[in-house]
Amino acid sequence: MGVSSLLCPWVEPIWFGGPLSYRVNRASISTLPAWVLSFFGSNLGSKDEIARILMYLAVTCWHIWKSRCSYIFDHLSLDPNRVIMATLTSVQGFLEATEASVGRPQRACSHPRPPACWGPPCSPFLKVNVDASWEAQSKGGYAGVVIRDHEGKFVAAKRGRVGATSVAAAEAAAILLGCELAVELELDCIIVESDSRENIHCLTQDNSRGSWEAFPDISKALRIGGNFQDCRWSWTPRSANLAAHALASRSNPEMCDVIWVIIPPSSLVHVLNKDGLPCPH
Template sequence: MVAYTCWHIWKARYAFVFNKVRINHLNVVLAISNAVGSFLAVSCGPEVNRIRECVGQVPGCAPLWFPPPPHFTKINVDASWSKMLCSGFVGVVLRDAEAHFIAAARYHIRAPCAAAVEAMALLRGCELGATLGFYEVILESDSSEAISCLSNSIENGSWEAVPTLTRVKLLGEAFQNCRWSWVPRSANMAADALTSRDCAELCDVVWVDRPPSSLVFVLNNDGLPCPY
């Protein structure tokens, strides 16, 4: 907790001094809470909720999405998969350092397993970010397996997902700066909403500047600005 607190306070002050980015105290607190919560979710299990309360998170509430550092674009991705149909849906949402909506997309994907469709979500996220011309990106997913493979060794992933993860890694290296980030589902709700089979919007559609109606409520629940 001390390390993450000092790190995010230092980053906020650095951005203010050198990049003239106004410090948003709420975003700093959320960044600390999410960083600690994500770390504890992996390493501490049942102790997570107790310790989150010490870093400003409302007791009983899960971490929320928070903006990327200045100049970065955060690309949140998620996927759903049906074993019966061997297919699923991929959702991609892009937002900037001011938490403004940039773009979103929804795709229908055929895949042999859940790990493969999660990898496809990251691939679609990289492709959309590159198409829109962004150079510094954070790819964020709630698939711990996929993010771990990209951060460490792709060979540790399931064999069905390895070919796609290899393509994702290559696309990531084409960006000027690309980071892989795992988040809990509660901090990835916008992308998650696009993967629902009940989503009314068509598949293989990209929304730019204005989000689809099904996303407005979710984006507003992040507590961040959403033009609509």
């Protein structure tokens, strides 16, 4: 596997536009193995950090291979963003499964892994975090959207009431609400982040295999996403989605269809501050 595997027009954005964000010296790189070996001679951090990078690399290779097979055998278009999001979803799923595993002596003696925290996107992206609450009896709930930039600064937020027949449908409505707010604010590059694994899988992999109740809003979100300069879909655990989760809470039912720009609602300030990132008061 030579340099073309790193720098061909559709693979290059996957390697260097994804979570690794690691650049290569084009003058000296010759093969993928040489690039991997360069990790160990660079200042990338601890052995655990290098292991994390290698895990991303292995999963990325797998998804590149899957995408190429789909292109050849199923005639599906090549989409670097879809591969990046699928890689992130797979890695997060592996980490969750690893943390949830039991009966492993080496885990019993180790310190528990701290919960995942919200992380800012790379410039020029803005991160649109969304979440929803839902009640079976009323077939409805609330959606929360929180937008922050690459420095972690608050940009905007919105809370809205949603009618839905299932949790998946409510979460899909929250995703759609986030896309609509981004359009209203005339944003160019966004990452829509949700803790609904099912809906993010539909957005990144196959929209036809998700919940039928969520299908209409997921389809609308996909259409809206195509109008941005760049729109990406990302799954995140609940612990890294606390701001949107708090805004979608069933408390304060009267506080709906309100948009906050630059200055967040007072009830959200303490949650944003827990992320350790800048937040205007």
